[in-house]
Amino acid sequence: xxxxxxxxxxxxxxxxxxxxxxxxxxxxxxxxxxxxxxxxxxxxxxxxxxxxxxxxxxxxxxxxxxxxxxxxxxxxxxxxxxxxxxx
Amino acid sequence: xxxxxxxxxxxxxxxxxxxxxxxxxxxxxxxxxxxxxxxxxxxxxxxxxxxxxxxxxxxxxxxxxxxxxxxxxxxxxxxxxxxxxxxxxxxxxxxxxxxxxxxxxxxxxxxxxxxxxxxxxxxxxxxxxxxxxxxxxxxxxxxxxxxxxxxxxxxxxxxxxxxxxxxxxxxxxxxxxxxxxxxxxxxxxxxxxxxxxxxxxxxxxxxxxxxxxxxxxxxxxxxxxxxxxxxxxxxxxxx
Numbered sequence: 001x002x003x004x005x006x007x008x009x010x011x012x013x014x015x016x017x018x019x020x021x022x023x024x025x026x027x028x029x030x031x032x033x034x035x036x037x038x039x040x041x042x043x044x045x046x047x048x049x050x051x052x053x054x055x056x057x058x059x060x061x062x063x064x065x066x067x068x069x070x071x072x073x074x075x076x077x078x079x080x081x082x083x084x085x086x087x
Numbered sequence: 088x089x090x091x092x093x094x095x096x097x098x099x100x101x102x103x104x105x106x107x108x109x110x111x112x113x114x115x116x117x118x119x120x121x122x123x124x125x126x127x128x129x130x131x132x133x134x135x136x137x138x139x140x141x142x143x144x145x146x147x148x149x150x151x152x153x154x155x156x157x158x159x160x161x162x163x164x165x166x167x168x169x170x171x172x173x174x175x176x177x178x179x180x181x182x183x184x185x186x187x188x189x190x191x192x193x194x195x196x197x198x199x200x201x202x203x204x205x206x207x208x209x210x211x212x213x214x215x216x217x218x219x220x221x222x223x224x225x226x227x228x229x230x231x232x233x234x235x236x237x238x239x240x241x242x243x244x245x246x247x248x249x250x251x252x253x254x255x256x257x258x259x260x261x262x263x264x265x266x267x268x269x270x271x272x273x274x275x276x277x278x279x280x281x282x283x284x285x286x287x288x289x290x291x292x293x294x295x296x297x298x299x300x301x302x303x304x305x306x307x308x309x310x311x312x313x314x315x316x317x318x319x320x321x322x323x324x325x326x
Contacts, residue, residue, distance in 0.1 A: 043227055
């Protein structure tokens with residue numbers, strides 16, 4: 001199980017090119033937070049990390065999603081005319 | 088006789104004199120050595136230009152090129168200067184806050200010397216130089232490594248064929264900060280039908296900042312940079 005900060009777009013029907021499908025950013029959603037938690041549980045059981053570390057990793061993952069989404073939002077504000085792939 | 092690999096090593100730097108010094112020291116341990124090392128100083132305010140001038144005078148067994156920029160224009164601009172300056176067919180990129188393992192240059196360049204014409208880039212593995220909770224987070228989550236889908240290679244540890252980089256115009260200088268410029272480049276290469284590879288034994292040790300505020304700033308930058316890359320990509324498709 002490998003994770004990257006660039007993962008599958010949830011709304012994949014907007015994407016036409018297969019090579020582009022994995023580059024859309026992971027957003028701040030309940031689903032993605034739960035994915036982070038699942039990954040951290042894998043780390044806990046497989047890498048034998050301490051529970052304290054797992055809590056801190058979960059917190060950092062939460063912050064990561066939050067700021068990543070905020071950065072993406074700032075770009076979207078700047079480029080409101082961002083063309084859709086459908087158009 | 089010193090063994091060399093015909094690769095140009097490009098290192099952009101900005102205000103990180105101590106970390107850069109540590110990297111330059113680690114380059115001496117490389118076996119074999121790169122043919123050429125190009126360092127581009129992005130108009131640092133610290134003693135970096137003096138360090139580079141002194142380093143240029145030392146004989147290390149590889150060709151040295153130093154570019155001191157007049158203005159701060161970001162790492163994408165610096166890397167483009169490095170690509171234009173490079174005299175070899177392969178160009179390897181490193182960040183200035185890493186330390187390389189002694190066989191790194193051999194490991195990162197080997198896949199590019201085979202016959203696969205579509206393979207244009209190779210990425211490696213990033214480990215932590217100092218052990219703290221934020222560096223552990225980055226390493227365990229493989230954040231500075233090529234993802235499993237191999238759709239991009241972070242420039243902290245990678246090697247490309249120069250010709251293909253020149254053909255697509257190099258890095259996008261409209262992304263003037265660190266983050267997203269590598270994604271943008273790789274997306275354009277992917278669009279042309281090229282592919283990448285990850286080698287698990289090309290290792291660099293990254294000095295991650297333990298500062299929580301810097302962690303937040305980094306992710307804000309990554310969010311902005313990646314979405315700028317997506318914006319550019321969509322615009323090029325629609326054009």
